[in-house]
Amino acid sequence: MSNEALANLGTEDRRFEPPAEFAANANLTAAAYDEAAADLLGFWEK
Secondary structure, three states, X not given: XXXXXXXXXXXXXXXXXOOHHHHHXXXXXXXXXXXXXXXXXXXXXX
């Protein structure tokens, strides 16, 4: 693999949304991200 190919792998910025069924069964929801952003230490203590 060339150095250019390796460098390109480090700049990946595409996002792939999970299938709806997978997201519905996730342990966390989007609200958890908001809660963690508001109080990171409190979030992890909980």
